[in-house]
Amino acid sequence: MAQSQHPHAMAALAFAVAVFLLAGAPGARSQQPYGSEVADCNNRHNDTGLLGYFCSRGGSSAPSCQTYLTFHATPPYSDFAAIAALLGADAAGLAAANSAASATAALAPGTKVLVPATCSCTGAAHYQRNATYVAVAGDTLFVIANNTFQGLSTCQAMQEQVLGGAPAKTLQARQAITVPLRCACPSAAQGSAGVRYLVTYLVDEFDELGAIASRFGVDAGSISAANEMTSDTIYPFTTLLIPVKSQPDVSQLRSPPLPPPPPPVAPAPTKKSKNHTGVYVGIGVAVAVLAVVAAVVAALALRARRRRASATVAAAGGGVAKKGGKGKGKASPVFTSGEVSVSISEAFSGLSDIKSSLNVFTYGELTAATDGFSPDRRVGGSVYRAVFNGDSAAVEVVDRDVSSEVDIMRKINHLNLVRLIGVSHHRGRWYLVSEYAEHGTLRDCLLAGGAGTAPPLSWAQRVQVALDVAEGLRYLHGYTRPPYVHMDVSSDSVLLAAGLRAKIRNFGGARIIRGSTDAAGERGEAFTMTSNIAGTRGYMAPEYLEHGVVSPKADVYSLGVVLLELVTGKDVEELESKGDPFAGLNTLARDIDGSDDDDAALRRMEEFLDPAMAAAGSCPREAVAMMVRLIERCVRRDAAGRPGIGEVAQHLLMLHGVSGDGWHSSLEHYRSSGANSGEQL
Numbered sequence: 001m002a003q004s005q006h007p008h009a010m011a012a013l014a015f016a017v018a019v020f021l022l023a024g025a026p027g028a029r030s031q032q033p034y035g036s037e038v039a040d041c042n043n044r045h046n047d048t049g050l051l052g053y054f055c056s057r058g059g060s061s062a063p064s065c066q067t068y069l070t071f072h073a074t075p076p077y078s079d080f081a082a083i084a085a086l087l088g089a090d091a092a093g094l095a096a097a098n099s100a101a102s103a104t105a106a107l108a109p110g111t112k113v114l115v116p117a118t119c120s121c122t123g124a125a126h127y128q129r130n131a132t133y134v135a136v137a138g139d140t141l142f143v144i145a146n147n148t149f150q151g152l153s154t155c156q157a158m159q160e161q162v163l164g165g166a167p168a169k170t171l172q173a174r175q176a177i178t179v180p181l182r183c184a185c186p187s188a189a190q191g192s193a194g195v196r197y198l199v200t201y202l203v204d205e206f207d208e209l210g211a212i213a214s215r216f217g218v219d220a221g222s223i224s225a226a227n228e229m230t231s232d233t234i235y236p237f238t239t240l241l242i243p244v245k246s247q248p249d250v251s252q253l254r255s256p257p258l259p260p261p262p263p264p265v266a267p268a269p270t271k272k273s274k275n276h277t278g279v280y281v282g283i284g285v286a287v288a289v290l291a292v293v294a295a296v297v298a299a300l301a302l303r304a305r306r307r308r309a310s311a312t313v314a315a316a317g318g319g320v321a322k323k324g325g326k327g328k329g330k331a332s333p334v335f336t337s338g339e340v341s342v343s344i345s346e347a348f349s350g351l352s353d354i355k356s357s358l359n360v361f362t363y364g365e366l367t368a369a370t371d372g373f374s375p376d377r378r379v380g381g382s383v384y385r386a387v388f389n390g391d392s393a394a395v396e397v398v399d400r401d402v403s404s405e406v407d408i409m410r411k412i413n414h415l416n417l418v419r420l421i422g423v424s425h426h427r428g429r430w431y432l433v434s435e436y437a438e439h440g441t442l443r444d445c446l447l448a449g450g451a452g453t454a455p456p457l458s459w460a461q462r463v464q465v466a467l468d469v470a471e472g473l474r475y476l477h478g479y480t481r482p483p484y485v486h487m488d489v490s491s492d493s494v495l496l497a498a499g500l501r502a503k504i505r506n507f508g509g510a511r512i513i514r515g516s517t518d519a520a521g522e523r524g525e526a527f528t529m530t531s532n533i534a535g536t537r538g539y540m541a542p543e544y545l546e547h548g549v550v551s552p553k554a555d556v557y558s559l560g561v562v563l564l565e566l567v568t569g570k571d572v573e574e575l576e577s578k579g580d581p582f583a584g585l586n587t588l589a590r591d592i593d594g595s596d597d598d599d600a601a602l603r604r605m606e607e608f609l610d611p612a613m614a615a616a617g618s619c620p621r622e623a624v625a626m627m628v629r630l631i632e633r634c635v636r637r638d639a640a641g642r643p644g645i646g647e648v649a650q651h652l653l654m655l656h657g658v659s660g661d662g663w664h665s666s667l668e669h670y671r672s673s674g675a676n677s678g679e680q681l
């Protein structure tokens with residue numbers, strides 16, 4: 001699920017960046033080190049820059065420059081005047097930089113503020129800007145640096161410079177001290193690359209590198225380089241330098257415009273609906289207004305589309321690439337908040353209860369359920385495990401427009417699609433509460449199985465997972481009204497729940513397909529064009545990546561890649577590292593299926609299949625051959641040559657039969673016919 005300005009997009013760009021970095025483009029690296037040991041006040045950590053950013057890094061730098069810091073309004077610093085006083089800035093200038101008319105208007109707690117500042121070298125060692133602070137009872141250097149200044153300074157820097165290395169104990173109430181604020185000027189190399197400012201960005205809880213990069217319109221690689229980062233992990237209450245080429249704007253700090261809150265679909269009866277009445281009335285009005293707007297927009301869009309029905313739109317580079325991250329791009333939001341979901345239950349009696357309700361949780365309820373978003377509860381990315389009344393749920397903290405996701409997830413109800421339970425909104429962030437999948441992502445399961453940290457999935461389990469994913473997509477393509485395509489199927493967007501049943505998640509990139517897809521999803525000619533390409537590298541169908549063609553066949557392609565990962569146990573990067581991962585699939589299928597099992601064919605099969613499966617039982621040979629053939633058809637370059645999702649599901653169902661009941665008999669068949677050595681891998 002991604003947004004044009006969010007990570008996860010444009011493989012080509014990612015590749016270019018990677019090549020650029022690997023090639024060690026001059027000046028693009030080694031600027032200032034990223035220090036995260038902000039709480040380790042007894043050590044200087046001067047080599048990770050906690051005493052201050054270094055004056056001469058990456059070539060000679062300017063001795064002083066104009067720069068910007070970030071700060072979060074927090075009582076008692078809840079207006080520009082108070083913040084300016086704390087940081088030693090000019091109140092009117094601060095208000096102006098934040099496009100605010102008044103310096104004294106109260107800011108909501110958590111509001112992010114951009115602080116213009118001059119940054120200079122102190123002596124020859126460190127860049128900084130001095131603020132003056134009067135200590136109050138209970139202050140320690142750490143509390144001042146971390147809590148009051150939110151990480152804009154460090155206890156190490158204060159101790160070193162202000163107290164001459166004396167321990168924090170000597171701090172007295174009402175003592176005025178100088179607080180060195182962290183800042184830096186662009187290096188010569190950055191300057192010649194067009195960087196004008198290094199914004200000192202305060203990392204907030206739940207921030208992710210890719211998301212920060214897209215807000216500032218820079219690529220994540222340039223931030224990593226500017227901060228000499230060795231991984232993408234960032235920590236709250238530390239600072240990151242963001243190299244920007246033009247004056248930053250406060251809107252870049254704040255969350256995207258709030259999406260319409262989800263309509264109050266039958267709030268859970270147990271909830272304190274009384275307290276929410278006002279909210280619901282507000283939501284109702286907002287939804288009504290949106291519905292009208294959406295209807296008008298949709299009508300206009302439809303007319304425009306008809307006029308250029310057959311025009312080919314070349315893919316424009318609409319996003320910044322990042323692979324595998326949680327952040328997803330959003331679908332282009334010509335959205336249909338007004339669209340009424342049909343009663344799916346009428347058509348499909350077998351599906352579980354369709355009248356799913358969407359709860360609106362309070363932030364307090366979520367903190368209680370996640371132990372205050374404790375790191376122990378983090379299950380990857382910005383997803384936390386919550387426990388409500390003994391039941392686990394996943395809470396994803398998101399910093400993007402979630403309206404399209406929520407809108408889609410409200411309309412779907414299928415065993416193989418992750419179910420949205422509720423939402424919450426707090427301080428500009430959205431929290432999506434959904435079904436919890438105890439085994440995590442398919443990607444992690446496959447990698448863990450290979451590393452021996454979890455029991456590997458057996459062949460039968462893998463086929464079940466494949467079938468589950470295909471069924472989930474078949475539902476999405478054919479049985480929702482309107483039909484959707486997912487557009488970001490990958491082993492990272494497949495979760496494994498209890499019983500290793502697969503569930504697809506990440507609906508942020510899903511798009512509506514209008515056209516002639518029939519209920520079985522067999523006719524693939526329904527398509528739409530987009531210039532906003534978002535997805536995960538390695539899984540995107542060529543016609544989508546190259547021309548922006550969105551169709552169910554693009555999901556089939558991605559599914560084919562996931563099937564290949566399932567069978568080989570290798571992730572897409574590893575598969576691609578050895579050249580075209582799809583070359584020779586046909587030959588391989590023929591070999592495996594060959595009647596005379598010569599040793600060479602068996603060896604090839606052994607090389608192809610995930611070695612971890614050997615520990616989890618055997619693989620019926622004809623089923624493997626069928627699977628390889630299916631994969632080969634799914635990943636064809638020519639979309640028309642790919643099967644529809646219904647056909648894929650049918651094939652997998654047959655395969656499932658082979659690996660289920662037919663499992664032993666097929667083994668017996670091989671044994672009794674004397675072909676005894678090879679089929680058992």
Ligand SMILES: *[C@@H]1O[C@H](CO)[C@@H](O)[C@H](O)[C@H]1NC(C)=O
Binds near residue numbers: 046047
């Ligand atoms: C950090 O401090 C130590 C000891 O004072 C010194 O030897 C070292 O060179 C310093 N490192 C940097 C990067 O300044």
Ligand SMILES: *[C@@H]1O[C@H](CO)[C@@H](O)[C@H](O)[C@H]1NC(C)=O
Binds near residue numbers: 120122130162180
């Ligand atoms: C900040 O204050 C420290 C300590 O008082 C001083 O040594 C340093 O030169 C000042 N730096 C700037 C840039 O004013």
Ligand SMILES: *[C@@H]1O[C@H](CO)[C@@H](O)[C@H](O)[C@H]1NC(C)=O
Binds near residue numbers: 039146147150
């Ligand atoms: C650092 O400060 C923040 C508030 O700015 C606070 O939430 C956090 O608990 C502090 N960290 C520590 C270790 O006290």
